[in-house]
Amino acid sequence: MAFYIIAFFIVVPAILVIVSRNPVISAIWLVVTLFAQAALFVLLNAELVAVLQVLLYAGAIMVLILFVIMMLNLNKTSLKWRAVTGERLILGLGAFYLLAVLSFVLWMISTGPAANAPAKEIAGTIEATGKLLLTKYVVPFELLSVLLLAAIVGSVVLSKKQKVKET
Amino acid sequence: MNYLILAIVIFCIGVLGLLVRRNLIVMLMSVELMLSATNITFVYFSKVWGVLDGQVAVLLNFVMAACEAAVGLAIIVQLFKLKGTVDIGNWRELKK
Incomplete structure (x- = not known):
């Protein structure tokens, strides 16, 4: 029972993330779905993992995204709702196709012997x-610290180049 | 089993957002959604098989998501300075 309540609080905000027209609202809903996760x-x-999910994802990464949204200072035209038509409708159907294929594979696995x-x-x-x-995982751990340094x-570098160009 | 269906649904919501939306920040958030769906799968299989390896993989995944967000947002800020919009249709090249 607890699972279904939590699943509701994951899926509904996840849908609201991609349909709300204001990126700030999207970010807030993303925080809600990550908390439910x-x-x-x-x-x-x-x-x-749960503690780090709240600290890292809902805390650090979402604050980073929200800061960038505030910094960009989006004007009204970029908040305008755009109809889903033509090519984007076809692209969106691709996601539903993927959903169907993954569900079918899962169904095949679940009826197998190793269920x-x-x-x-x-x-x-x-x-x-x-x-x-x-x-056991010390090598990937160290490699990820190198990746973090690279990031x-x-x-x-990305921020610095622009500064040189402006002056 | 339910957990896997939930992960699939979240992943497909992420794919849908990535394909349909044209706001680059929302697209980045869709990628975060897809990453979190893989996290659910890892933790679920960790529980099913009774080993902790999946949870360690999720911890490593968190770091990767942080890197992706940092670099992605830096690129978005630079492109916004260049063009003054976050709509992806206006960005056909990365340089002037």
Whole structure:
């Protein structure tokens, strides 16, 4: 029962993200759906992931996006609603095609023999997850820190070039 | 099982937003939606198989999403300075 309530609070705001015409409203709805996903992670025994979802996704990344939206100072014309016609209607149907294909594959898998595997109890505590992160997955972890450094350098370079051009 | 259907639905909402919307910031948010759908799948399979590897993958995915948002938003800000709009139809090239 809890799952369906949470699923409702994930799916409906997710739809509102892509249909609301104002990007600020979209960002707020995205925060709501990400919060509901954190609740879903708690339901799945992933406490650390849930906490980090709230801190990183709903906190840091969404603040970044909201800051950029405020900074861009969008005028009225960019908030205008645009009808979904022609080529974009066809493109949108592609998403529904993907939905149908994925659901069909899932249905095929679920009727297969490996549907009901016995599940062990797991607890996604900081200790257990952190130990795994720093032993088995230490190489991807370090590689991601390099990626983060590259992203920082990339953002700085992108911002700096414009400044030189302006002066 | 329900979790996978939920993840598929969210992923397809993200694809739909990416294809239909022409506001670049909303498109970036659609990509975030798709990434979060993969996170749900990872955590669900982690629970089903009783191993923590999926949750570690989600933690790594968070970092990747942060990188993507940072670089993407930097590019959007630069393009906005260049053209004065976030509508993607006006951007056919990255330089002047």
